[in-house]
Amino acid sequence: MVGKGPGFTRNTCFGRYLTLVLGAIGFETFREMDLSKPRGRKSGAPTMIDVAHTAGVSIATVSAFINGSANVSAELMLRIESAIREIGYRRNAAARSLKTGATHTIGLTVADIRNPFFTDVVAIVQDVLNRAGFAVMLCSSDEDTAKQDEQIRLLLERMVDGLIIGPAGEDEVTRRLVRSTRKPVVLIDRMIAGLGVDAVVLDNRAAVLEAIQYLLGLGHRRIGYISGAAGTATGHDRLEGYRAALANAGITPDPGLVRDGRFREADGYRAAMELMTLPERPTALFSANNLMVIGAMRAIRDLGLSCPGDVSVACMDDFPWADVFSPRLTTVAQPVKAIGEQAASLLLNRLAGNAPPEPLVLTLRGQLIIRSSCAAPTVRQSA
Amino acid sequence: MVGKGPGFTRNTCFGRYLTLVLGAIGFETFREMDLSKPRGRKSGAPTMIDVAHTAGVSIATVSAFINGSANVSAELMLRIESAIREIGYRRNAAARSLKTGATHTIGLTVADIRNPFFTDVVAIVQDVLNRAGFAVMLCSSDEDTAKQDEQIRLLLERMVDGLIIGPAGEDEVTRRLVRSTRKPVVLIDRMIAGLGVDAVVLDNRAAVLEAIQYLLGLGHRRIGYISGAAGTATGHDRLEGYRAALANAGITPDPGLVRDGRFREADGYRAAMELMTLPERPTALFSANNLMVIGAMRAIRDLGLSCPGDVSVACMDDFPWADVFSPRLTTVAQPVKAIGEQAASLLLNRLAGNAPPEPLVLTLRGQLIIRSSCAAPTVRQSA
DNA sequence: TTGTATGCGTTATCAG
DNA sequence: CTGATAACGCATACAA
Numbered sequence: 001m002v003g004k005g006p007g008f009t010r011n012t013c014f015g016r017y018l019t020l021v022l023g024a025i026g027f028e029t030f031r032e033m034d035l036s037k038p039r040g041r042k043s044g045a046p047t048m049i050d051v052a053h054t055a056g057v058s059i060a061t062v063s064a065f066i067n068g069s070a071n072v073s074a075e076l077m078l079r080i081e082s083a084i085r086e087i088g089y090r091r092n093a094a095a096r097s098l099k100t101g102a103t104h105t106i107g108l109t110v111a112d113i114r115n116p117f118f119t120d121v122v123a124i125v126q127d128v129l130n131r132a133g134f135a136v137m138l139c140s141s142d143e144d145t146a147k148q149d150e151q152i153r154l155l156l157e158r159m160v161d162g163l164i165i166g167p168a169g170e171d172e173v174t175r176r177l178v179r180s181t182r183k184p185v186v187l188i189d190r191m192i193a194g195l196g197v198d199a200v201v202l203d204n205r206a207a208v209l210e211a212i213q214y215l216l217g218l219g220h221r222r223i224g225y226i227s228g229a230a231g232t233a234t235g236h237d238r239l240e241g242y243r244a245a246l247a248n249a250g251i252t253p254d255p256g257l258v259r260d261g262r263f264r265e266a267d268g269y270r271a272a273m274e275l276m277t278l279p280e281r282p283t284a285l286f287s288a289n290n291l292m293v294i295g296a297m298r299a300i301r302d303l304g305l306s307c308p309g310d311v312s313v314a315c316m317d318d319f320p321w322a323d324v325f326s327p328r329l330t331t332v333a334q335p336v337k338a339i340g341e342q343a344a345s346l347l348l349n350r351l352a353g354n355a356p357p358e359p360l361v362l363t364l365r366g367q368l369i370i371r372s373s374c375a376a377p378t379v380r381q382s383a
Numbered sequence: 384m385v386g387k388g389p390g391f392t393r394n395t396c397f398g399r400y401l402t403l404v405l406g407a408i409g410f411e412t413f414r415e416m417d418l419s420k421p422r423g424r425k426s427g428a429p430t431m432i433d434v435a436h437t438a439g440v441s442i443a444t445v446s447a448f449i450n451g452s453a454n455v456s457a458e459l460m461l462r463i464e465s466a467i468r469e470i471g472y473r474r475n476a477a478a479r480s481l482k483t484g485a486t487h488t489i490g491l492t493v494a495d496i497r498n499p500f501f502t503d504v505v506a507i508v509q510d511v512l513n514r515a516g517f518a519v520m521l522c523s524s525d526e527d528t529a530k531q532d533e534q535i536r537l538l539l540e541r542m543v544d545g546l547i548i549g550p551a552g553e554d555e556v557t558r559r560l561v562r563s564t565r566k567p568v569v570l571i572d573r574m575i576a577g578l579g580v581d582a583v584v585l586d587n588r589a590a591v592l593e594a595i596q597y598l599l600g601l602g603h604r605r606i607g608y609i610s611g612a613a614g615t616a617t618g619h620d621r622l623e624g625y626r627a628a629l630a631n632a633g634i635t636p637d638p639g640l641v642r643d644g645r646f647r648e649a650d651g652y653r654a655a656m657e658l659m660t661l662p663e664r665p666t667a668l669f670s671a672n673n674l675m676v677i678g679a680m681r682a683i684r685d686l687g688l689s690c691p692g693d694v695s696v697a698c699m700d701d702f703p704w705a706d707v708f709s710p711r712l713t714t715v716a717q718p719v720k721a722i723g724e725q726a727a728s729l730l731l732n733r734l735a736g737n738a739p740p741e742p743l744v745l746t747l748r749g750q751l752i753i754r755s756s757c758a759a760p761t762v763r764q765s766a
Numbered sequence: 767t768t769g770t771a772t773g774c775g776t777t778a779t780c781a782g
Numbered sequence: 783c784t785g786a787t788a789a790c791g792c793a794t795a796c797a798a
Binding site for chain 1: 790791792793794
Binding site: 090094126136137142159180182327 | 428477480481510520523536538708
């Protein structure tokens with residue numbers, strides 16, 4: 001019944017505990033069971049003391065058994081194991097943390113949990129960390145820096161052993177918070193300069209550059225750009241990629257074709273609405289993320305326009321359903337698996353102490369996935 | 384700079400701390416600062432003792448100030464507040480938990496974090512709980528009961544104050560785990576019978592019944608059903624709704640039209656593949672959740688079939704992009720906001736002690752959203 | 767190999 | 783209104 005478990009707690013306690021489950025245990029070996037002593041507690045949760053008393057051994061032996069830190073005789077192991085089951089003992093992480101200084105918990109904040117990109121990364125990070133024996137405390141800042149800072153503060157207070165941050169943005173508080181902690185921190189998705197911590201990010205400039213070049217190659221000259229938050233590295237770098245592509249093609253950018261958004265669907269809707277009702281409207285739209293493109297598609301639909309007939313659309317971030325519904329969206333996919341795994345590994349390495357003193361910044365490449373949402377711009381047909 | 388914060392820690396400490404930030408603080412009030420005493424610690428993190436020494440007050444006063452548990456004179460508040468800032472003190476949650484028995488942390492497990500339905504619920508729950516001063520520890524069991532049990536165990540060990548579980552399924556271990564804890568538990572999405580805990584679920588039978596009736600009304604007689612995990616309440620109840628609708632219409636169900644899945648995209652793909660390559664294939668497909676419908680749509684595409692031309696498709700769970708891409712999917716939307724809010728409230732009420740002794744089970748209604756993925760069955764045309 | 771004593775940082779009780 | 787002191791449950795030297 002207890003089985004091997006899903007490898008979850010592989011290197012946590014109970015390792016040897018698992019090895020000798022069951023097996024007719026001699027209940028006659030119990031000592032007197034001095035009930036007077038340990039019954040003075042407030043909460044009903046059984047403690048190691050209870051286990052020790054029930055098993056008729058000392059508390060140190062119980063601890064040694066649970067942590068596998070010392071050799072305990074087979075007979076006592078049996079007694080302790082039986083006592084644990086009998087009284088339903090569960091170890092107290094608070095006490096353990098207080099003593100050891102570690103919680104085996106990692107804090108993770110992302111800018112928006114509803115964004116499939118973050119969801120994927122979270123799932124991977126979670127998996128790797130769980131496998132290594134860490135729990136994950138997840139927060140979504142919903143693209144709100146103040147909320148994010150509060151969450152980081154809360155996580156730090158909860159004594160997490162380390163932090164993975166997918167920042168909503170960077171303000172002075174964020175910086176101060178990260179700088180002031182000695183816990184290892186790794187940034188994902190959005191870089192924050194000058195923090196001196198590990199990071200796993202995308203080469204956003206190159207990613208968008210390639211996508212825009214593709215659009216350019218199709219013949220588009222007026223390409224609307226729905227930008228992410230200006231204060232974020234991703235917002236900034238992606239816009240840079242757009243500008244660079246235009247510059248490379250010798251096109252003087254029309255500032256009216258760039259709209260600010262904050263990576264949320266509603267922003268994409270508004271931006272696309274504005275863009276597509278321009279006197280001279282763009283023939284293509286590029287959205288700096290996946291959520292905004294949904295808003296953009298909604299705007300296009302509300303305007304009675306068709307994609308790619310009236311306007312080509314492409315965006316950053318792939319999503320699972322992008323290739324089964326139409327228009328099948330052309331996207332730049334991020335290597336979510338690698339991002340999650342690398343971020344977790346970076347943190348685990350810092351925790352283990354086997355990492356170089358200088359911060360490691362991993363820059364991954366995106367992959368342009370060409371589907372059917374982009375076409376050559378057509379001269380406006382009749383009606 | 385410190386500001387009001389996002390209401391996050393409203394009723395946690397530092398309440399009064401916030402009120403008197405800044406204001407030229409007299410540094411000359413410091414006592415001798417006896418450095419000999421508190422410097423014997425192992426980790427470098429400053430403690431309340433350090434604060435007390437720096438501020439020249441007793442540790443009890445510091446605690447009283449931080450928790451607002453007693454009236455502290457204005458002058459001492461200033462000194463303490465200054466000391467806290469000066470040495471960068473952060474309170475130690477482990478010690479606090481050990482003492483108080485509460486962690487102000489809630490454990491939350493869902494069957495699949497990549498499912499937009501759960502993501503939405505998680506976001507809401509998180510928000511409500513954060514506002515109430517609780518952190519959330521999130522786990523995704525990835526539809527794996529063993530993993531789920533391990534996570535519950537881990538959460539309980541971490542001393543969470545309560546648990547919200549969106550079960551992957553129910554085995555004996557799950558039941559035992561939930562029964563053995565005294566912490567409040569609330570189930571979401573999938574009911575587990577006989578546990579005697581609060582729950583927020585959908586009336587799944589009615590939801591699917593309505594959807595199938597709609598399909599029936601369109602004229603469909605052979606409706607393929609892609610089922611969720613048989614061991615789950617949602618899997619079971621939804622299938623029941625399907626069967627009931629058929630029975631009501633006087634149709635004898637064809638067992639070959641029902642395929643088992645485990646709520647994952649790949650299952651939907653396989654099931655739809657099987658269903659749509661049947662000698663006498665169904666004219667409509669209903670998927671028991673959103674992830675499987677993506678797989679089903681992929682299968683339909685791979686088969687070169689069109690929707691709703693060749694086959695009508697509908698499913699449980701709405702998603703944000705369902706109405707902007709084609710085919711615009713007809714779905715049964717769950718009241719995610721209500722589910723999240725109710726689940727959080729139920730738990731908060733239990734925690735506050737103002738809840739009736741008997742378990743509360745909230746059953747919410749789904750809403751059929753008719754879009755364009757379903758049409759009347761057509762007699763097979765030429766080609 | 768097993769038991770005893772001490773302290774981790776807080777909170778809470780009780781005197782002053 | 784403030785200060786000393788005893789738990790909270792566990793880990794760990796150290797003693798046996």
